[in-house]
Amino acid sequence: MGTIELAELNDRFAIADHVSFKTSPGGVQMAEIANAHATAAIALQGAQVTAFQLRGQGPVFWTQAGCRFEAGSSIRSGIPVCWPWFGSHPSDGGKPAHGFVRTALMTLKETQALADSSTRICFGMTDDEATHALWPHSFELELIATVGPELRVELLTRNSGGEAFTITEALHTYFSVADVTKVSIQGLDGCDFIDKVDGQSRKLQSGAVDISAETDRVYLDTAADCTIEDPGLNRVIRIAKSGSNSTVVWNPWAAKAADMGYAEGEYLGMLCVETVNADKNVVTVAPAGEHRMQTVISVEPLA
Numbered sequence: 001m002g003t004i005e006l007a008e009l010n011d012r013f014a015i016a017d018h019v020s021f022k023t024s025p026g027g028v029q030m031a032e033i034a035n036a037h038a039t040a041a042i043a044l045q046g047a048q049v050t051a052f053q054l055r056g057q058g059p060v061f062w063t064q065a066g067c068r069f070e071a072g073s074s075i076r077s078g079i080p081v082c083w084p085w086f087g088s089h090p091s092d093g094g095k096p097a098h099g100f101v102r103t104a105l106m107t108l109k110e111t112q113a114l115a116d117s118s119t120r121i122c123f124g125m126t127d128d129e130a131t132h133a134l135w136p137h138s139f140e141l142e143l144i145a146t147v148g149p150e151l152r153v154e155l156l157t158r159n160s161g162g163e164a165f166t167i168t169e170a171l172h173t174y175f176s177v178a179d180v181t182k183v184s185i186q187g188l189d190g191c192d193f194i195d196k197v198d199g200q201s202r203k204l205q206s207g208a209v210d211i212s213a214e215t216d217r218v219y220l221d222t223a224a225d226c227t228i229e230d231p232g233l234n235r236v237i238r239i240a241k242s243g244s245n246s247t248v249v250w251n252p253w254a255a256k257a258a259d260m261g262y263a264e265g266e267y268l269g270m271l272c273v274e275t276v277n278a279d280k281n282v283v284t285v286a287p288a289g290e291h292r293m294q295t296v297i298s299v300e301p302l303a
Contacts, residue, residue: 013111018119026070031108033147036117040147043075046102047123047143050078052151054299058233060151062176062270065263074102076260079153079295081143082170084135086278098172100134101125101141109142118148126160137165150298157292159285166284170248170276171295173239177271178232180251185209185273187226188247194218194279211271214253218278222247226273229302236300239273243293245281248274 009021009029019033024043030050033040041051050069052060063077074080082098089095096103106123114120125141138161146152153171177183191205196216205219223245228237241247250272252260257267275295277283285291 009108013108015111015113015119018113019111019121024069026068026073028069028071028075030069031111031121033119033121035113035119035147037148038151040119040145040151041078042121042123042145043069044106044108044123045071045075046081046104047106047125047145048075048078048080048102049145049151049153050075052078052147052297054149057235057299059176060237060297060299062174064261065266072103074098076174078174080172081155082168082172082276083141083155083157084137084139084165084167084169086168086170086172086276095134098170100131106143114146114148116148118146120144120146137161137163139165150296152294152296154292154294156290157283157285158290159287162287164284164286164289166282167291168276168278168282169293170274170278171293172248172274173272173295173297175228175237175271175273176233177228177230177269180211180268180271182230182232183211183271184229185211185226185249185271186229187224188219188222188249191219191222191224191247193220209249211249211251214256215249215251217249218276219247219249220280221245228271228273231302234302236302238296238298238300239275240296240298241275241294243291244275244277244295246276246278248272248276248278250274 014020029044031042038054061078080102083101085099109124110122112120123143140158142156144154188205225240
């Protein structure tokens with residue numbers, strides 16, 4: 001689709017009482033969703049969900065203070081899409097971290113008001129000369145977001161070429177928390193993980209995950225739900241998933257956050273719990289095959 005005028009986006013895809021479009025101060029076109037259940041915002045750049053909030057409740061996602069949502073730059077907010085590799089490129093450090101999707105303009109394919117008053121929006125991307133310069137494969141990528149009593153985000157990879165390819169991928173979700181030192185992450189007890197802060201050492205999780213220092217862990221061979229228990233906000237965020245066998249837990253802590261341009265103390269209000277396929281959990285997609293990875297994010301009161 002490429003960039004089209006805002007008026008045309010609204011003419012073709014807006015739905016009364018569901019979805020409309022605006023442009024951010026930095027030039028990123030945004031879908032704004034407001035239905036009976038929730039509000040949300042999704043950037044056409046990278047099909048990145050940047051906000052989700054149930055009616056009468058607080059924001060679920062974190063956005064870095066002062067984030068300008070600039071076209072062509074990564075946006076530290078919500079759910080960046082990391083594809084077709086997660087983290088650094090496995091063989092070429094000169095290629096962009098986390099792949100090329102999060103700064104690419106996606107094609108808006110469809111908006112739909114559902115019978116239960118939820119809103120569905122679908123984005124797509126296919127290979128071209130620019131992607132071939134970074135990754136030499138033919139593909140079709142779709143992201144489908146459904147905003148309702150919960151947020152459902154599905155990433156669909158199709159192989160449209162003649163050879164199998166492998167990917168790593170992530171829905172790199174930034175959650176808003178009252179105080180990261182007081183939250184508890186459940187669902188990873190007994191899982192092996194790679195501790196990227198401790199020289200890529202392999203460890204075993206015992207009990208809940210608590211955050212008291214820089215944390216960067218890739219939990220392997222786990223398809224389990226995770227929950228973030230947040231007493232400061234009196235809520236539990238549940239992260240359910242399918243098509244994902246890794247979970248990443250990340251917080252940069254004070255020194256790294258300062259290097260990344262966070263405001264003082266800002267790291268205390270965020271936590272990443274990510275739906276991922278990484279490291280040994282790579283995904284191979286055969287010619288004409290497809291792979292689906294999905295996260296479902298819901299909010300419950302803290303018991």
